[in-house]
Amino acid sequence: MRGYGFSKYTPQQINKGGFDELLKLFMELLNYTAGDAGEALQWMNELDKQYKLTNDKYGMGDFIDDLKNKGYLNEDQQSGEFNITAKAEQSIRQSALEEIFGKLKKSGKGNHRTPQSGQGDEKNSERREFQFGDSLDQIDMTQSVHNAQINHGIDDFHLTERDLEVEEMDFKTLTSTVLMIDISHSMILYGEDRITPAKKVAMALAELIRTKYPKDTLDIVVFGNDAWPISLKDLPYLQVGPYHTNTYAGLELATDILRRRKTHNKQIFMITDGKPTCLKEGTKYYKNSIGLDRKVVNKTLNMAAQCKRLKIPITTFMIAKDPYLQQFVRDFTETNGGKAFYSSLNGLGEYIFEDYIRNRRRTVR
Numbered sequence: 001m002r003g004y005g006f007s008k009y010t011p012q013q014i015n016k017g018g019f020d021e022l023l024k025l026f027m028e029l030l031n032y033t034a035g036d037a038g039e040a041l042q043w044m045n046e047l048d049k050q051y052k053l054t055n056d057k058y059g060m061g062d063f064i065d066d067l068k069n070k071g072y073l074n075e076d077q078q079s080g081e082f083n084i085t086a087k088a089e090q091s092i093r094q095s096a097l098e099e100i101f102g103k104l105k106k107s108g109k110g111n112h113r114t115p116q117s118g119q120g121d122e123k124n125s126e127r128r129e130f131q132f133g134d135s136l137d138q139i140d141m142t143q144s145v146h147n148a149q150i151n152h153g154i155d156d157f158h159l160t161e162r163d164l165e166v167e168e169m170d171f172k173t174l175t176s177t178v179l180m181i182d183i184s185h186s187m188i189l190y191g192e193d194r195i196t197p198a199k200k201v202a203m204a205l206a207e208l209i210r211t212k213y214p215k216d217t218l219d220i221v222v223f224g225n226d227a228w229p230i231s232l233k234d235l236p237y238l239q240v241g242p243y244h245t246n247t248y249a250g251l252e253l254a255t256d257i258l259r260r261r262k263t264h265n266k267q268i269f270m271i272t273d274g275k276p277t278c279l280k281e282g283t284k285y286y287k288n289s290i291g292l293d294r295k296v297v298n299k300t301l302n303m304a305a306q307c308k309r310l311k312i313p314i315t316t317f318m319i320a321k322d323p324y325l326q327q328f329v330r331d332f333t334e335t336n337g338g339k340a341f342y343s344s345l346n347g348l349g350e351y352i353f354e355d356y357i358r359n360r361r362r363t364v365r
Contacts, residue, residue, distance in 0.1 A: 022053060022063050023072070027095045030084065031196050035236035037073060037082040084236070092236050096204035097211075100349030130164035138166045175359065176217045176261035178254040179205060182272040183222045183238065184245040194319055195240050198271045201349045203235050205356065219257050223250030225278055225285055229257070244278035244287050248296070251303045251314070258312055266312050267359060268338075269352060273320040275328055276300045292328055304336040314338040315355055317348060 022044070029040040041064065048054055054063070067073035072088040130139065148163040179202055187194040202220055209218045220230050224243025227250040251268070258266040276296045279286040288296065307314055314336045318329050326342060333340040341351045
């Protein structure tokens with residue numbers, strides 16, 4: 001019988017107070033406290049008072065003991081301060097990856113077609129006739145023999161070029177990516193926390209590359225008055241500072257890093273919420289936060305043009321809605337020949353993941 005059957009919905013009971021549930025909350029809070037375990041635990045105590053996260057059988061003290069016993073937390077015996085471990089840092093990255101990557105629809109993973117051919121490493125469902133220059137590894141021998149039987153009969157069996165059928169293959173290119181994160185003071189202005197989503201995306205992207213594309217490289221550059229690289233283990237502790245926005249310095253450092261990479265495909269992802277407002281001239285800083293300073297803007301656009309000459313596209317993820325700032329991003333993108341997304345904080349991760357996967361997937365033709 002076709003159709004749908006309906007039954008009474010019984011919601012699953014949430015196991016309050018369990019270690020796994022509390023661990024998820026703890027990992028999330030660590031993102032907002034910049035890796036400060038003591039502050040995160042204080043927040044959990046306050047939340048426990050308000051929402052009764054624990055119960056009489058399993059209290060917050062039991063949870064802290066389990067964190068230490070399971071290797072997520074270290075306690076300084078002299079000061080009594082808590083610090084997260086490398087295991088906890090990895091768990092934060094994995095949680096960020098599950099949160100962001102889980103939101104992507106399968107149809108969102110587009111492919112980037114290219115006229116160049118190469119040896120693929122993943123078969124797909126498409127089939128076509130053999131063409132001169134195709135690799136022998138791509139020939140589907142079972143289907144090709146089947147075609148020959150149909151075309152010529154069993155009694156006069158022979159195999160011709162027209163009988164050969166080829167399996168299409170996806171060619172995954174090796175890619176070197178630099179992720180630039182704006183840590184200027186405006187990333188926490190106006191009551192909006194913009195640094196935590198940016199930091200979470202960086203951790204998730206790093207974990208995706210480490211687990212799914214281990215041959216790719218990801219470097220992370222932060223920029224304020226200056227720019228400097230940070231390691232993967234530094235990400236949970238990243239905070240904004242009393243900085244202006246030296247976009248030029250960030251791009252210059254990112255370009256220097258990519259020049260040293262031997263991969264053919266290189267790209268820069270830049271997460272920012274504002275305009276460039278700073279340059280370094282010798283040992284002094286040239287700053288102007290009022291409007292768009294022609295001197296700062298022109299030098300930044302020149303750097304975008306230089307990246308274009310080096311065949312390094314820049315994808316800008318703009319998390320601000322001011323029309324004049326968006327106009328700057330359009331000019332910047334046109335100069336570089338890259339792309340720009342005007343993203344909300346909630347959609348930032350999905351945009352970056354879709355674009356990263358789209359850029360690195362190429363279909364053999």
